[in-house]
Amino acid sequence: MNLRLSTLCFVFAASVAGAQLEALKTLTTDQDQKIRRPIETLVFGTEPENFQTLENELLAIFQSPETTLEGKQYTCRLLRHCASEACVPVLKNELLNADLSAFVRMVFQGLEDDAADKALLNALPEASPELQAGIISTLSARGTPEAIAEIAPFLESENADLQFTAITALGNIGGKKAVKALAQAEVAPQFSKVWKKAQLSAVEGVKPSFFGLFSANTDKKVYAEMLTDKDPAIRSAALGAMVKADPANAADAIFQILEREDSELRKTAFSLLPQLPTESLTAVESEDPEIELLVLNELAVRREASGEAFAAEKMQRENDEVRKAAVYALGQIGGAAAFQLIPAATSDQTAFDALCAANAEGLDAAILDALKSAKDEKVKVQYINCLSDRQAEDALPEFAEWASKDWSRTCAAAISGMANLIQVDTFSTYADLLLKTDNKKKIQALEKSIAQAAQRMPDPDACAATLIAAYDKADGEVLYAVIRSLGSIGGENARGLLEQAMTSKDPLARDAAIRGLCNWPNPDVADQLLELAKNVDDDKYQLLALRGYIRLAGTSNTEAETLPMCKNAAELASRPEEIRMILSTVKRYKSEDVIQFIAPYIDNPEVVDEAGQAMIEQTWHWKFKKMAIPHLEHYVELTDNERMKAYAQQSIETAKN
Numbered sequence: 142m143n144l145r146l147s148t149l150c151f152v153f154a155a156s157v158a159g160a161q162l163e164a165l166k167t168l169t170t171d172q173d174q175k176i177r178r179p180i181e182t183l184v185f186g187t188e189p190e191n192f193q194t195l196e197n198e199l200l201a202i203f204q205s206p207e208t209t210l211e212g213k214q215y216t217c218r219l220l221r222h223c224a225s226e227a228c229v230p231v232l233k234n235e236l237l238n239a240d241l242s243a244f245v246r247m248v249f250q251g252l253e254d255d256a257a258d259k260a261l262l263n264a265l266p267e268a269s270p271e272l273q274a275g276i277i278s279t280l281s282a283r284g285t286p287e288a289i290a291e292i293a294p295f296l297e298s299e300n301a302d303l304q305f306t307a308i309t310a311l312g313n314i315g316g317k318k319a320v321k322a323l324a325q326a327e328v329a330p331q332f333s334k335v336w337k338k339a340q341l342s343a344v345e346g347v348k349p350s351f352f353g354l355f356s357a358n359t360d361k362k363v364y365a366e367m368l369t370d371k372d373p374a375i376r377s378a379a380l381g382a383m384v385k386a387d388p389a390n391a392a393d394a395i396f397q398i399l400e401r402e403d404s405e406l407r408k409t410a411f412s413l414l415p416q417l418p419t420e421s422l423t424a425v426e427s428e429d430p431e432i433e434l435l436v437l438n439e440l441a442v443r444r445e446a447s448g449e450a451f452a453a454e455k456m457q458r459e460n461d462e463v464r465k466a467a468v469y470a471l472g473q474i475g476g477a478a479a480f481q482l483i484p485a486a487t488s489d490q491t492a493f494d495a496l497c498a499a500n501a502e503g504l505d506a507a508i509l510d511a512l513k514s515a516k517d518e519k520v521k522v523q524y525i526n527c528l529s530d531r532q533a534e535d536a537l538p539e540f541a542e543w544a545s546k547d548w549s550r551t552c553a554a555a556i557s558g559m560a561n562l563i564q565v566d567t568f569s570t571y572a573d574l575l576l577k578t579d580n581k582k583k584i585q586a587l588e589k590s591i592a593q594a595a596q597r598m599p600d601p602d603a604c605a606a607t608l609i610a611a612y613d614k615a616d617g618e619v620l621y622a623v624i625r626s627l628g629s630i631g632g633e634n635a636r637g638l639l640e641q642a643m644t645s646k647d648p649l650a651r652d653a654a655i656r657g658l659c660n661w662p663n664p665d666v667a668d669q670l671l672e673l674a675k676n677v678d679d680d681k682y683q684l685l686a687l688r689g690y691i692r693l694a695g696t697s698n699t700e701a702e703t704l705p706m707c708k709n710a711a712e713l714a715s716r717p718e719e720i721r722m723i724l725s726t727v728k729r730y731k732s733e734d735v736i737q738f739i740a741p742y743i744d745n746p747e748v749v750d751e752a753g754q755a756m757i758e759q760t761w762h763w764k765f766k767k768m769a770i771p772h773l774e775h776y777v778e779l780t781d782n783e784r785m786k787a788y789a790q791q792s793i794e795t796a797k798n
Contacts, residue, residue, distance in 0.1 A: 165202050165219075168212040177215070184219045192223035199223070200231050210240055217244035226254035233260035242272050246279040258285045265291055274306045281310035289318045296326035308332055312339025319343040337367060337375050341382040368394070368406075377409040384413045392421030399432050414439050423451040433463045441470040453478035465491045475500035483511050486527060487520045497530040505533040512539070522554045529558030537562045541570050544587075548580050556586040560593035568594070568604040571626075572611035575619050584622045592629035592660065601632035601662075609638055621653040628657025636666065655682050659689030667693045667706065674713050687713050691722045700730040704738065711738075717747035724748065728755035731762035740772045743779060750782050757792045766796035 161183050164176055187195050202208055203216045220228060232248060235241040249257040258280070265276050277295065280288040288310075295307035308328060311319040320343045328336045344364065367379030380398065384391045395417060398410040414422070414435055422436050433455060440448035452474060455467035468485070471478055472495025479499040485492035496508070505528065512524035525543070528536045540562060543555035556574075563570060571591050578584060591608075598604050608623050608630070615623050624642050627635035635657075642654035655673065658666050670693065673686035687710060694706035707727040714720050724742060727735055736759050742752035753776040760766040760773070773789050773796075780786050 162198055162202060165199075165212045165216055166205060166208045168209055168215055170211050180219070184222055187223065193225070193227075196220065196223045196225060196228060200228060204231060213241060214244045217241070217248050220248045221251055224248050224252060226252065226256050228252075229254065229256040229260055233264070236260065236264040236276065237268055237272065239269070239272065242268075243275055246275060250279050250282050258283065258287060261285075262288060262291055270300045270303055274302050277303070277306045277310050281306075281313045284314055286314060286316055286318070289314060289316070289322060293322040293326075296322065296328060301329065301331075304329060305332055305335065308336050308339045312342035315343040334372065334375065337370065337372075338378060341367060341375075341378050344382055344386055364394075368398075373405045376406050380406065380409050381413060384416050388417050389421055392417050392424070396425050396427055396432065399435075400427065400429060411435060415442075419443060419445050419447045423448055430460045430463050433458070433460075434466050437463070437466040437470045441466075441473040444473050444475070446474065446476055449474050449476040449478050453481065456481065468492050468495045471495060472497075472499040475504075477501065479504060480507055483508055487515075487517075487523045493523060493527060497527050505531060505535060509533070509536050509539060518550050521551045525551065525554040525558050529554075529561045532561050534562050534564065537567060537570065541574065544574055544583075545577060548582050552583065553586055556583065556590050557593075560590045563594045565598055565600050565603050568598070569607040569610075572607045572623075575608075575622060576611055576614055579618065581618060584618055588622050588626050588629075591626045595630045595662065598630070601630050602634050605630045605632045605635040605638075609634060612638065621649055624650060624653035625657045625660065628654075628660040629662065631662045631665070652682075655685060659685050659692075661689070661693065662696075664693045664697060664702070664706075671709055674710075683713075684716075684719075687719060688722065691719060691726060694723075695726045700732060700735070703727060703730065704734060708738065717745075720745070720748045721751045724751045724755045728758050731759055731765050733765060733768055735759065736765060736768050736772065743772060743776045746779075749776070749780055750785050752776070753780055753785055753789055757789055760792045760796040770796050 161179050164180060168176065184195065199216050199220050203213050208216070217232070228248060229252070232245045235245045246261070249261060261276050261280055265273060268276055273295070277292055280292065292307050292310055295303050296311070298304045298307065308323070311323055320340065323336065323340045323343055326336070364379050364383040367375055370376050370379070380394070383394065395410045395413060398406050401407060419440070422439060425432065425436055427433070437452060437455060440452060448470065452467045452470040455463055456471065458464050458467065468482065468489070468491045471482060479496070479501040482492050482496040482499060486496040508524055508528055508531075512521060512528070515521045515524060525540070537559065540555045540559050543551055544559065546552050559570065571587060575584065575587055595601065595604060605627055608627055612620070612623050624639065627638055639654045639657050642650045645651055645654070658670060658673070667690060670686045670690040674683050674690055677683050677686065690706065691710045694703050694710065697703045697706065704727060707723050710719070710723050714723060720742065724739065727738060736756070739752055739755045739759070742748050743756065745752065753773070756769050756772050756776060759769040770793055773793050777786055777789050777793075780789070
């Protein structure tokens with residue numbers, strides 16, 4: 142496109158836009174959106190780089206003697222989208238025009254330029270009372286501090302609307318000058334509550350350094366006076382404003398109020414505790430257990446080191462609730478004082494929980510030292526459990542040593558605790574321990590620990606490799622444990638070994654392989670389990686495979702995967718135990734297909750209530766609740782469980798509504 146054509150297109154577009162805007166000149170109240178909509182589309186679709194041009198065109202229309210009143214008013218509405226300080230000289234002359242003042246102020250309210258404030262302030266003395274109220278409101282919305290001196294005289298205006306507007310405006314603008322003006326004003330009795338709230342709002346805008354709470358200066362007594370007001374709402378508002386303005390200096394007042402019997406104000410004080418600085422909370426000298434509990438609970442949430450000494454001191458309190466709260470707080474805060482929890486953790490559950498959560502450098506090593514020196518087996522078990530909960534990986538060698546000893550409570554705790562400490566690169570620890578024992582209880586404990594640890598391992602093949610390496614060295618119960626454990630780990634390599642074991646001449650190896658497949662962590666072997674559930678000769682293994690298949694159906698995350706698996710399982714399930722598993726799995730999903738799947742089981746007396754519960758849960762989805770109603774009504778007729786019958790009837794009524 143050549144330059145001449147581009148220029149012509151631009152001129153044509155501008156002329157079209159100009160023609161649309163020209164319609165503003167003849168706008169009347171009875172014209173519908175057919176006239177306004179194209180104009181709005183043009184204005185609100187204008188890019189910021191073209192705002193100045195648009196503003197000039199709109200101002201020209203506003204100033205035109207041909208433009209109707211409705212056109213000028215609507216032009217102001219449109220100017221809000223693109224106005225700048227350039228509009229102030231044009232529009233300010235209409236601030237005293239009763240028909241246009243509100244529309245001009247609408248434009249000025251969104252401007253960031255000081256020229257708008259000056260125009261509003263210049264117009265204020267000359268305006269009528271009605272327009273003065275509007276101008277004051279606009280200055281209030283703009284938060285203009287320079288307006289305080291001009292608005293202050295209206296605080297005692299005989300015009301009620303003006304007085305009310307001035308009070309709320311100064312409260313909104315806020316600051317030291319507004320506080321003084323409001324405090325010195327004598328307002329009408331009907332505005333007493335508004336005046337007090339305005340003072341509180343104004344005080345919130347004052348810098349904290351301005352306050353010496355409860356000092357002798359009149360303007361600094363606002364809070365003190367408001368806290369003794371007869372109106373509980375004013376007292377609560379005063380307390381909240383005081384904390385917001387200067388939380389550190391407000392702390393004493395908060396704690397004084399907490400010891401009073403003014404229940405309403407105490408509730409407010411309770412709610413404001415989280416806004417106080419930690420230094421103020423820990424400086425409280427009250428021994429009121431309720432206050433101590435509040436402070437300790439807040440310190441526990443913050444977990445700041447500056448709360449450590451306070452919590453450690455309160456651990457010595459005789460009040461059991463305070464002591465427990467202090468122990469919990471210390472656990473959350475951590476720090477050197479957390480080491481005090483170590484001896485207490487062996488006999489105090491609160492201390493144990495706190496120690497498990499505490500974060501302090503060297504704490505794991507200190508707990509491990511305590512474990513090594515402990516004589517009592519119960520104490521050893523507690524420390525082992527604590528290190529496991531803390532996921533203290535450096536303690537793994539000690540755990541492995543305890544696990545290698547003769548079977549005992551300590552040995553069992555160490556094997557169980559290893560599940561939280563083992564990583565991929567240390568997974569071989571399990572293989573080493575299996576190869577060194579023939580104790581059936583220890584073997585079972587190791588299998589359980591392996592299954593638990595495997596759930597959080599990012600590389601199942603690497604973990605399985607350590608047990609596969611032990612496979613050729615193992616025999617007897619250890620061999621079978623290795624096979625079963627590989628099923629808990631999963632991965633292609635483990636699956637290959639299990640399939641090999643399923644062809645073994647050793648029936649116990651085949652048993653272990655089937656059980657391993659039944660414990661598989663994901664649906665990768667679902668088809669294989671379904672095939673076993675259908676065709677394996679032994680009823681015992683058919684049942685194991687079916688239950689494993691149903692369990693895997695529950696690991697799927699979509700109805701599209703889960704429902705077909707549940708249907709497959711349902712064709713094979715004859716016992717109520719497996720049918721209950723299927724219903725529990727499928728009811729997670731809400732759909733017409735699921736409803737149709739569940740419905741026939743309502744007629745099965747062995748699972749009628751489980752089917753009823755599953756159908757009730759279908760009513761939890763708005764889209765399918767009405768579909769479930771006939772089936773629930775049928776369930777109500779069949780069940781003998783009165784509690785479930787009432788629940789179903791309630792669900793029916795809810796679904797109908």
